[in-house]
Structure formats: structure tokens, C-alpha cells
Amino acid sequence: MRVRLLAVGTRMPVWVNEGVEEYRKRLPRDFALEVEEISPGQRGKNADIPRAIAQEAERIRARLRGDEHVVALEVDGKPWSTEQLAQQAEAWRFAGRDVVLLVGGPDGIEAGLSLAAEQRWSLSPLTLPHPLVRILLAEQLYRAWTLMVGHPYHR
Ligand SMILES: C[S@@+](CC[C@H](N)C(=O)[O-])C[C@H]1O[C@@H](n2cnc3c(N)ncnc32)[C@H](O)[C@@H]1O
Numbered sequence: 001m002r003v004r005l006l007a008v009g010t011r012m013p014v015w016v017n018e019g020v021e022e023y024r025k026r027l028p029r030d031f032a033l034e035v036e037e038i039s040p041g042q043r044g045k046n047a048d049i050p051r052a053i054a055q056e057a058e059r060i061r062a063r064l065r066g067d068e069h070v071v072a073l074e075v076d077g078k079p080w081s082t083e084q085l086a087q088q089a090e091a092w093r094f095a096g097r098d099v100v101l102l103v104g105g106p107d108g109i110e111a112g113l114s115l116a117a118e119q120r121w122s123l124s125p126l127t128l129p130h131p132l133v134r135i136l137l138a139e140q141l142y143r144a145w146t147l148m149v150g151h152p153y154h155r
Pocket residue numbers: 072073074075076102103104105106107108109121122123124125126127128129130133
């Protein structure tokens with residue numbers, strides 16, 4: 001199974017890319033995490049936020065493959081413990097489909113795109129900055145994998 005992280009935002013600070021890479025490189029090939037960046041919608045001086053969100057949604061839709069299990073990351077999504085995440089990952093693997101995780105930009109994911117996702121996952125009731133979400137996701141996927149294989153990392 002492969003997990004693709006489609007995340008709005010480009011030119012992340014080095015600490016973000018290094019943080020993601022730290023966990024990404026620990027994952028095996030059959031649980032690989034790939035990160036694909038989506039360029040943010042236009043937010044000019046007279047920012048038209050709904051238009052920027054729609055542009056981002058269009059770019060995300062263009063990158064969806066159609067055969068993947070889509071999970072939208074949302075503050076008001078379903079909270080999963082690490083154990084529940086590991087169970088989810090087992091279920092995704094059992095279903096034989098790759099997974100795509102959607103992370104929105106500063107103004108979130110377009111409602112239609114988010115509601116069309118098969119699952120909506122909340123990492124916390126706190127609203128997190130999207131660069132930090134990437135690192136948290138990478139660490140939690142790694143942690144879930146260690147739980148699945150009985151690696152001592154998770155305790
Ligand atoms: C700064 S947040 C956007 C906040 C925006 N007001 C909203 O309502 O979504 C950017 C992205 O990070 C992700 N995100 C932020 N906090 C999260 C959380 N607690 N759980 C899951 N995803 C989160 C979501 O994908 C969100 O679209």
C-alpha cells in the first residue's frame with residue numbers, strides 16, 4: 001500500500017521538509033509515504049478566498065487518481081487514536097487500495113471536496129498550521145506502522 005499526501009503549499013521551510021523526511025525514510029516500501037505539493041490559489045491584495053479555495057480544489061481533483069481511498073484532514077473530522085489509525089491502515093491495506101490524504105491550505109479544503117472524501121480525519125480539536133500537519137501525519141503513520149509490525153517505537 002502506498003500513501004500519498006496531497007498538501008496545499010509549496011516552498012516549505014527546511015524544518016518542515018526535514019521533519020517529514022525524518023519519518024518518511026523510516027517507512028518500508030510497502031507502506032511508502034509520498035508527498036505531493038499543490039500550489040496555493042491566488043491570494044492577492046483584494047484576496048478572494050473562496051476563489052483561492054476553489055482553485056486549490058481544482059488542482060487537487062486533477063491529481064486524484066480515482067482508484068485511491070480518499071481521506072480529508074479536517075479539524076472537525078473523526079479523531080483516531082494511534083491504535084485506531086493502525087487499525088484503519090490495516091483495513092486500507094486489506095481493501096487493496098492506495099490511500100490519498102488531503103491537507104488544505106491556510107483557508108482549508110473546499111467543502112464539496114472534503115465531503116466527497118471517504119473519510120475525514122481530525123488530528124486534534126486544535127486548528128494546526130498546515131506545515132505542522134505534514135510532520136504530524138508522517139510521524140503518526142510511522143507510529144501506526146510500528147504498531148502494526150510490533151516495533152518497539154510505539155509505547
Ligand atoms: C490552517 S488549517 C485551515 C484552517 C481553516 N480555517 C479550516 O477551516 O480548515 C490548514 C489545513 O490543515 C489541516 N488541519 C489543520 N488542523 C487540523 C487538525 N486538527 N486535524 C486535521 N487536519 C488539520 C486541514 O487539512 C486544513 O485544511
